[in-house]
Amino acid sequence: MSRFIHHVFICENRRPEDDPKGCCASKGSPELIPALRELIKQHGLTSKIRINSSGCLANCSRGSSVVVYPEGIWYSKVSMDDVAEIFHEHLLNGRPVTRLLDPKFHADLMERQ
Numbered sequence: 001m002s003r004f005i006h007h008v009f010i011c012e013n014r015r016p017e018d019d020p021k022g023c024c025a026s027k028g029s030p031e032l033i034p035a036l037r038e039l040i041k042q043h044g045l046t047s048k049i050r051i052n053s054s055g056c057l058a059n060c061s062r063g064s065s066v067v068v069y070p071e072g073i074w075y076s077k078v079s080m081d082d083v084a085e086i087f088h089e090h091l092l093n094g095r096p097v098t099r100l101l102d103p104k105f106h107a108d109l110m111e112r113q
């Protein structure tokens, strides 16, 4: 049994600017973690929801990459504009944010919408 209701991994991998793979850090991922942690703190959920920085999640071209467990929901192209929605819809209310689902992993869920 998991200690946390949700465990969120956010890729903070950084590559050189000229690397053709790109990276999540250059797309703003380092800003996402403190923003999400602040919302969790404001709602008194620090013991229930854990946010961790991760290395490359092998989804570089679609970064910033975010994965939420235990559901195994993959979000792609996440920006600061999306943090509040992920927090309120998914982490608080259990409703994954459909518009941010990564189609590589969730084509089935996206078709149902």
Ligand code: FES
Binding pocket: 011, 012, 013, 014, 022, 023, 024, 025, 055, 056, 057, 058, 059, 060, 061, 063, 064, 065
């Ligand atoms: S650099 Fe973030 S998924 Fe690879």
